[in-house]
Amino acid sequence: MSDLAIKTAASESRYEITKSGAFARQQNRFTTPFGSGAGELPVEAGRYRLLWARVCPWAHRQIIAFKILGLDEVISVGTANPVRTSQGWEFSLDPQGVDPVLGIRFLSEAYAKADPDYTGRATVPAVVDITTGKVVNNDYFKLTNYWETVWAPFHKQGAPDLYPQELRAEIDALNETLFHEVNNAVYKAGFAQSQTEYEKAYDVLFARLDQLEDRLSRQRYLFGNRITDSDIRLYVTLARFDIAYHTVFKANRNRLIDFPNLWNYAKDLYQTPGFGDTTDFDAIKRGYHLNRGRNPYQILALGPDLSIWNERHDRLRFSGTAKEEAHGV
Ligand SMILES: N[C@@H](CCC(=O)N[C@@H](CS)C(=O)NCC(=O)O)C(=O)O
Structure with a gap:
């Protein structure tokens, strides 16, 4: 969260609000890039699950890029109910209300697995490493650029270059x-x-x-x-x-x-x-x-x-x- 941002007790806002009343969006918590360098997230088919909600524009971007590039064949997708509950995004569209791959009811569970001390809002889009069940990247601004570049080996044949x-x-x-x-x-x-x-x-x-x-x-x-x-x-x-x-x-x-x-x-x-x-x-x-x-x-x-x-x-x-x-x- 930026230095300026405070949660105003008077307004009981759940969002990050500055003293002058402006919305100052929280920082992304998980920003490790995808790539082949040391410490980067390996680019691997079948390893990740992208969690989204159809209402969210930041998450919708990822799904559009997946469809255009064919990445929905190698990265699975989990969809939360578009109406957020008081406990955050819930996988209530799935049978038994649980994401079938990760076995979680709420998105916040995958954030907590990655960082038990996380106090920010658990947001979509979030990329989860299926092998650990932890969120590994929620960098909504940069994600499409990873899909377009380092994930190129998995693009479908004839996919356009969205980031020439x-x-x-x-x-x-x-x-x-x-x-x-x-x-x-x-x-x-x-x-x-x-x-x-x-x-x-x-x-x-x-x-x-x-x-x-x-x-x-x-x-x-x-x-x-x-x-x-x-x-x-x-x-x-x-x-x-x-x-x-x-x-x-x-x-x-x-x-x-x-x-x-x-x-x-x-x-x-x-x-x-x-x-x-x-x-x-x-x-x-x-x-x-x-x-x-x-x-x-x-x-x-x-x-x-x-x-x-x-x-x-x-x-x-x-x-x-x-x-x-x-x-x-
Ligand atoms: N990760 C960014 C942007 C993504 C974002 O805002 N996603 C919204 C949905 S469009 C969200 O998941 N909000 C959950 C919440 O406010 O609890 C942020 O933290 O502000």
């Missing part, structure tokens, strides 16, 4: 911006405990969305005509925007569907294998809306209309061929 060498510096720079000004900015707006901090986050978020809207008016994806790691990172926030952030987090200057380029870009990705087929809007809605503190009567909003995600997008104007046109319908 020649673009890495630019991708890293954009990812940093996306993190502060989009991915985490929605949380900073939603968790702020002062008007000033909420407004700061809101302004940063919409200023960046305006810039991205402009960038995407000139090219199909963030880096031209190829999907990269950055597109995965932007997509997971956009997919949650109108259904959750716009209402629950008060990120409501306008909706995603009010930005013509961002909206068509989001639909384009949604209709691409790996994106829409891993997006569970019902889980997202439940996970954000059925928070007991915010919604004591547990009323689930009926809207918005989600069928529009399958409507035709206009992005083929940047790279259209007859074949792609047909696919985009």
Whole structure:
């Protein structure tokens, strides 16, 4: 946790809140990199289990990368209930309410196995070494980069390069911006405990969305005509925007569907294998809306209309061929 961050007794927040009322996300506890160097986590098929919840954007990124790269064949996946309990993420979707591989009921058990003194929030995504049952990496920011690089020997045939060498510096720079000004900015707006901090986050978020809207008016994806790691990172926030952030987090200057380029870009990705087929809007809605503190009567909003995600997008104007046109319908 950052020096500034305190848990405010007055607000009884379970999140890390600074004195001025800003959300200052906790540090990752398990950050050992994957690789072949001394002390690194060995890259080995069948050894790890990725734990996620369909509601979570940081975890969803990993699943999109798995599908695109074919890593779901070599790393198993465990799915927690999208509605977090007072004891944290629970594997209540599984028979007997226990993860079938790790035999745990709550995610916190795998964190405790790795560090009995861990006092932070037990978060997804978390990678567990099946041989020990311990969490070995929960570095939500870097994980996709490991899947894209050191895990390359296990990529499926024909998998695209989501993190091309020649673009890495630019991708890293954009990812940093996306993190502060989009991915985490929605949380900073939603968790702020002062008007000033909420407004700061809101302004940063919409200023960046305006810039991205402009960038995407000139090219199909963030880096031209190829999907990269950055597109995965932007997509997971956009997919949650109108259904959750716009209402629950008060990120409501306008909706995603009010930005013509961002909206068509989001639909384009949604209709691409790996994106829409891993997006569970019902889980997202439940996970954000059925928070007991915010919604004591547990009323689930009926809207918005989600069928529009399958409507035709206009992005083929940047790279259209007859074949792609047909696919985009
Ligand atoms: N690991 C990061 C980011 C991942 C994250 O925030 N995951 C959320 C779900 S989207 C989570 O697992 N929260 C559990 C909790 O707050 O108890 C963190 O600690 O802030």
